[in-house]
């Protein structure tokens with residue numbers, strides 16, 4: 001038993017039931033196959049759109065469920081609990097769509113959000129380049145204005161939903177000589193000439209999620225594809241960082257809780273030296289320590305969720321949550337894998353896949369070293 005959670009209303013919990021049922025029926029049975037294929041098929045996205053799992057926190061006038069960020073948190077939690085690391089729903093729904101909602105023109109919102117909510121259009125965001133990850137200001141991709149068009153040249157890598165993507169928010173320099181002030185966000189449809197998708201990258205985990213290189217070779221888009229104002233891209237990217245980082249924290253705690261539960265069950269069933277391994281003091285103490293730490297993390301995450309709902313969560317607190325929860329999840333999974341013995345190292349066991357899936361959470365969304373920098377700056 002964990003302490004009762006108080007952040008969600010009855011309406012949220014009803015939504016959780018719908019999400020859970022959908023995932024159990026439509027995603028869980030196929031996930032292992034998608035891991036082999038390296039991608040989640042578009043039909044699964046459309047089904048998710050049909051039941052209202054995509055864009056949970058986008059207003060219903062755009063064909064979306066019209067909920068709040070707690071609805072989004074529920075999708076993240078239920079996915080993490082089941083180890084469904086393939087569908088890139090969260091990036092699509094809670095990173096890409098919010099930029100369009102916040103900074104798009106009404107025309108852009110109407111063109112993209114309803115299709116994204118229906119799962120007919122899959123979104124990605126392309127910041128990282130082969131030479132630039134943490135240091136975003138140094139991106140080299142350029143978008144040079146020629147009349148009523150931008151001409152885009154450059155390369156991106158590690159892009160989630162990259163292969164499936166129909167629409168990419170591209171982080172680019174419209175003023176290449178400037179640093180942060182030269183950055184703009186441009187919406188690029190995958191159908192544009194000169195835009196090509198490279199390899200589906202071979203990762204150590206999150207095997208069912210497509211992660212790709214993207215290439216832009218004299219890609220022309222109309223200036224109406226600019227998101228927000230020229231030169232304000234970096235500012236826009238900074239605005240939603242707290243929520244984006246919380247998404248990793250929320251998934252991390254939900255994953256850790258579920259792995260502990262599964263491990264507790266496993267240790268009761270597995271007998272060694274004539275007794276269940278759950279009977280050894282080491283097992284009991286280890287699970288007790290992990291559960292205690294996860295409970296502490298859970299309370300912190302729920303407090304952050306309350307602050308999100310009040311629009312009061314600051315960037316450094318979100319950085320703490322991202323860092324702490326991703327580190328904790330990796331630690332919990334590692335200890336639980338140990339309690340599984342050799343079976344924990346076998347891909348067919350949930351704990352083995354979780355081990356591989358979780359590692360990236362300490363790297364992406366801003367590495368945990370960058371999170372420490374952000375927290376350290378509060379002392380400056």
Ligand SMILES: Cc1cc2nc3c(=O)[nH]c(=O)nc-3n(C[C@H](O)[C@H](O)[C@H](O)COP(=O)(O)OP(=O)(O)OC[C@H]3O[C@@H](n4cnc5c(N)ncnc54)[C@H](O)[C@@H]3O)c2cc1C
Pocket residue numbers: 091125126127128131132133134135157158159160161203206211360363364365366367368369370373
């Ligand atoms: C599976 C996956 C999915 C991803 N999805 C996306 C996506 O959808 N869109 C996208 O744009 N990007 C995506 N990324 C990229 C991800 O955001 C970057 O990998 C991440 O920001 C780190 O950048 P980097 O890989 O270039 O590492 P680097 O920036 O080269 O960092 C290397 C090491 O140096 C450390 N370091 C860097 N700067 C500092 C500093 N100032 N102080 C101390 N240490 C520092 C880092 O913490 C890290 O340990 C994804 C990556 C992966 C692996």
